[in-house]
Amino acid sequence: MSRLARQPLTVIVMAQLFGTSLWFSINGVWFSLAGELGLDEGDLGRLTLSVQAGFILGTLALATTGLADRFSASRIFATASLLGALMNAGFILAATSPTLAVLLRFLTGLCLAGIYPLGMKMVIAWTPSHAGAALAWLVGMLTLGTATPHLMRGLTLGLPWEGALLGASALALVGGALVLRLGDGPHLPPTAGPIALRGGLEALGMPAFRAAASGYFGHMWELYAVWMLVPLLVARELGRMGATANLIPFVAWLIIGIGLVGCVIGGHLSRRLGSAWVASRALSVSGGLCLGYPLLAALGTPPLMLIALLFIWGLTVIADSPQFSAMASAGAPSHRVGASLAIMNAIGFGLSIPAIWLTSHLWMIQGPWVLIWLLPGPILGLLALRHFSTKK
Numbered sequence: 001m002s003r004l005a006r007q008p009l010t011v012i013v014m015a016q017l018f019g020t021s022l023w024f025s026i027n028g029v030w031f032s033l034a035g036e037l038g039l040d041e042g043d044l045g046r047l048t049l050s051v052q053a054g055f056i057l058g059t060l061a062l063a064t065t066g067l068a069d070r071f072s073a074s075r076i077f078a079t080a081s082l083l084g085a086l087m088n089a090g091f092i093l094a095a096t097s098p099t100l101a102v103l104l105r106f107l108t109g110l111c112l113a114g115i116y117p118l119g120m121k122m123v124i125a126w127t128p129s130h131a132g133a134a135l136a137w138l139v140g141m142l143t144l145g146t147a148t149p150h151l152m153r154g155l156t157l158g159l160p161w162e163g164a165l166l167g168a169s170a171l172a173l174v175g176g177a178l179v180l181r182l183g184d185g186p187h188l189p190p191t192a193g194p195i196a197l198r199g200g201l202e203a204l205g206m207p208a209f210r211a212a213a214s215g216y217f218g219h220m221w222e223l224y225a226v227w228m229l230v231p232l233l234v235a236r237e238l239g240r241m242g243a244t245a246n247l248i249p250f251v252a253w254l255i256i257g258i259g260l261v262g263c264v265i266g267g268h269l270s271r272r273l274g275s276a277w278v279a280s281r282a283l284s285v286s287g288g289l290c291l292g293y294p295l296l297a298a299l300g301t302p303p304l305m306l307i308a309l310l311f312i313w314g315l316t317v318i319a320d321s322p323q324f325s326a327m328a329s330a331g332a333p334s335h336r337v338g339a340s341l342a343i344m345n346a347i348g349f350g351l352s353i354p355a356i357w358l359t360s361h362l363w364m365i366q367g368p369w370v371l372i373w374l375l376p377g378p379i380l381g382l383l384a385l386r387h388f389s390t391k392k
Contacts, residue, residue: 004182008126009134011182012119013141018175019081019115020145021152022088022108023051025168028149029161030231031248036161037095041232045360048228049353050102051109056349058113063342073118073125074179080114081176085169087111092162115175116142117342124329125184135322135329136267143259143318146227150256154249204343208331211384213344216324218381219283220348222290222374225355226317229370230255232363233310237303251307255314262319275323280385282319287378289313290371297368320381351377 004011026033026047033039061067067076087108094100119142123134148171152164204210231252238247266278293309325341332340355377359370 054109084111140263212327214384221377
């Protein structure tokens, strides 16, 4: 057994952290980039949506072609990391061209489809006996990877924003190399041949998978819009305090990155209380903040208190995600786990697109009140979870 294979979960989650640093790399350097090129929040929304759209197309392609279940998960992961690193770095040359910039962010999202779902499949293949807790670490690292560009931007203040993007690409290359060296796990289900779209949707006909996926869809309506809005919300509160804008990337990194702690705590609790229990509690808290935060902001609540609420939001908004994935993987056909998770991801990320578009375009008009538009997601997710136990 290789040295890496002795700690497979550690290797996979670190590779996930490095690979998914590509996801919000532009958001991490946004204030510097926007100031240099004269961009606004609508441009941020378009670039973020491009990544989501690429990810959706990529996951659909993996599912409907059968690639997710026909070929080595580690090789797909490594190849996607390499290509994603190149697309992300290429943005530096294309930033002044709106069309090319959007295209490269779309291609980056396409590559991320070979990182996130395949990472989930590898975790299940290496640690099938405690998937919920293991996936908690994986999704936690996705969260920290999402936050990492904000930290990199904070650490490179005063330096060109291009350096942070190159750093994210370098991390992705390291992540791909780690997974390639590790290889596939010993508990992968048997490979399956090419499938049509209806074959990829097979799992949605299974009650347990459908209930878990429905909860995940509600969660996804909220998640990425909140992550996109975090720097804007932080900037608002720090501005009210008269604090330096240099603090924005550090605080945004902490708020998003604390989701790792939420995922790990949720994974630990899931081993005793079950994934559905953890998911419902986390979704209740984050959903309550969709309503409570803008109300408190309108009442003139002190900035420090609102920032504290953002930390609670960061802790809970992602804690339910690995539990939805664990429930879905347990309810999916064993020979279509990769395709089923890819389809679920595609639909979930598809739902994130209108949420991101809506909140980014209404931010200048409504400010924190845009968070109200995210409330239907947690409500519908909780309704789906109410019926999960009856559908097993």
